[in-house]
Amino acid sequence: MSLTKQQIAQRIAKEVKDGYYVNLGIGIPTLVANYVREDISVEFQSENGVLGMGPFPFEGEEDADIINAGKQTITTLPGASFFDSSLSFGMIRGQHVDLTILGAMEVAQNGDIANWKIPGKMVKGMGGAMDLVSSAENIIVAMMHTNRAGKSKLLKECSLPLTGVQCVKKIVSNLAVLEVTPEGFLLLERAPGVSVEEIQAATEGKLIVNGDIPEMVV
């Protein structure tokens, strides 16, 4: 059975290690914060200028001056700090942020990613995504394996305008966990009950299957 968005977030949370500074994109990535193990130390950075984000505020305690990159009201935890956009992207570009988790509309087998524009349709802009993908050493993409029409989003080549080139390292989709290797998408784990054949059918790009592929534990 394919994973829910919550389960994708839950699986990605396992990739978050002790001592990591993490930038979470909008959408599924935001949910990852809910599933990070409580016995490790992790700090969340938001590119609009805060490190050490906490949960949403209690009702009535919202502060218009304290938001995340999704423009949601947030709180901060002890040890948090605020800073300007230049220093914020300095953290990202300078590779001080250990892990970036973001969504994608398409990923190519060479690690190219497209997630900011559908020509003639969606023109919201890239926000901080191009900075994040061009700088981060460690990028995990959270995405659905196929679009609503059932078409694969893991492609030989991206068809949409790119956000970044050869940058995605890992993908957690509703069907599988995959590593982006020089040879293509290396299948690491299957969603519970999903067969290798189903994953193969949903993957347009080159899928590499080495031996038995374990089911993921979420």
Added chain:
Amino acid sequence: MSLTKQQIAQRIAKEVKDGYYVNLGIGIPTLVANYVREDISVEFQSENGVLGMGPFPFEGEEDADIINAGKQTITTLPGASFFDSSLSFGMIRGQHVDLTILGAMEVAQNGDIANWKIPGKMVKGMGGAMDLVSSAENIIVAMMHTNRAGKSKLLKECSLPLTGVQCVKKIVSNLAVLEVTPEGFLLLERAPGVSVEEIQAATEGKLIVNGDIPEMVV
């Protein structure tokens, strides 16, 4: 009679206008602060990271953490601020500092300046001088017209390693006030009792004398 160092500073102080942010170099320039008119608003910047410098502290009130670029203990005035070296040179490079006053070993008639190195002899380094002279729109040099051997320091071409090229706009020496023009050193004022001939004799570079040259008022 040629000016004392105090008088050079006094004369330069007249160039400081209301609303100016001023960077003062070490030596004679530092003395300028003592002579700025009290009815105008001026702020002094020191490139080690302070804006709004005040006088030296009272004895017993020195703070090792509050110094100027000459490493002297100082105080700050209301409206002062501290900042890091990057932002400090950002002020300078970004031309937010209105006037830079510094000393020189040599100035050439095209505005080149040398003040940081005597090969084989003095090797202290340029400090912030190269940043200042390459960025400032408005540079006044405070200097003695000749060296101890009586040799001119206002030259056709600098003989010492340069600090900056074509940047000096004005010179106040112990003998004269001069403007650096595309044609050469334009004589603006004479020190009291100093003749044009004396100034000419002390100036190796091209001196331009147009009409009567007034004595300076210090």
Added chain:
Amino acid sequence: MISKKVDSVSKALEGVKDNMTFMLGGFGLCGIPENSIAELVKRNVKRLTCISNNAGVDDFGLGLLLQKHQIKKMVSSYVGENDEFERQMLSGELEVELIPQGTLAERCRAAQVGLPAVYTPAGFGTEVAEGKETREFDGKMYVLEHAFKADFAFVKAWKGDEAGNLIFKGTARNFNPIMCGAAKVTVVEVEELLPAGELDPNQIHIPGIFVQRIFQGEKFEKRIEQRTVRNKK
């Protein structure tokens, strides 16, 4: 102390004209110069180029200028959440240059500190880099991006003093500090304007040298775009 204080938003905006390029601080509706925007609407200056991370919402922030067709071109990183913006862009009334957020930030800072251009990896290999110089350093590719040039920067700070020194609050800081001194004239509105000497020199985020005019904003609505809360236990 050099005073930067002006008494009203109207004096603060003296000199704004049609066809000018403005920088405006803020991220979403957080930390936007509300009072200056209101005055720009009132003055009805036209054909503006606005450099700002976002374009406001339909009825607030830069959306107010868009409604009145005062903006000719937007330079932003993200412009969602604004129907009028989308309509004008798709109809060709509005010119839009979308650039990465970190590039936007660094092009502001470059203008502030007198750097002519910066090399950033953001956008390499994408349409953002088309027509721009690219270059390899240590095996990684970068795009050359130039410092912005603007006539006015409109900035919102939390506290300020008469000398123009500024302190920002929370994530309302964002692009505001790096736009100070990045335009010919920097106009700052603050929630609290204090006499010089009231702010600790050590805690100042932006020294007054980067500011030309400062005024106390009459009103700050500080609208929240996404009110997210959790329940009290």
Added chain:
Amino acid sequence: MISKKVDSVSKALEGVKDNMTFMLGGFGLCGIPENSIAELVKRNVKRLTCISNNAGVDDFGLGLLLQKHQIKKMVSSYVGENDEFERQMLSGELEVELIPQGTLAERCRAAQVGLPAVYTPAGFGTEVAEGKETREFDGKMYVLEHAFKADFAFVKAWKGDEAGNLIFKGTARNFNPIMCGAAKVTVVEVEELLPAGELDPNQIHIPGIFVQRIFQGEKFEKRIEQRTVRNKK
């Protein structure tokens, strides 16, 4: 919260080795990492390259490392007031690269924020620009200067917390903030080390993400180089 606290200067300096490149904060003797320098002397690491605005005085600051011939090369903007330095330089024992102070600052910041290089006007037309790429932007000439690469940055802050957040005091700030995160490992000594949450998130000069290790310095002499005073009226 990710803790950066270590219990001693000795733990803080684990991993320092001969032949490494260090960045050291401070301007003159103001804001120098006294405790880390003392530990470097004690460990007697050799053939060091030190990037620091100044080289200390004969018997304090980096002068202590010079006395023991631990430094192979200095990268500084100003190295006066140090006889031993001058002796070693003139005799050829010590390699010295003098660079403009603003260039030093920006090369630190570039390393901190992941910019590969910057164009600065400083030094154009002088021997500092020899062998370097120069380029015109808008009619003005600039020199291309590369980000520093260093193994350790030794920084002195005033207050810090366990998360590595830092606040500097007065002009002891100088190069310290921009060296944080500009080397592989950033080691910070503070006068006061507080639990996370004790510092106002709004007043932090450098967020802990740029710091790997923080410790409370045992002793700060804070020597004054030029004690200048005026008489009480």
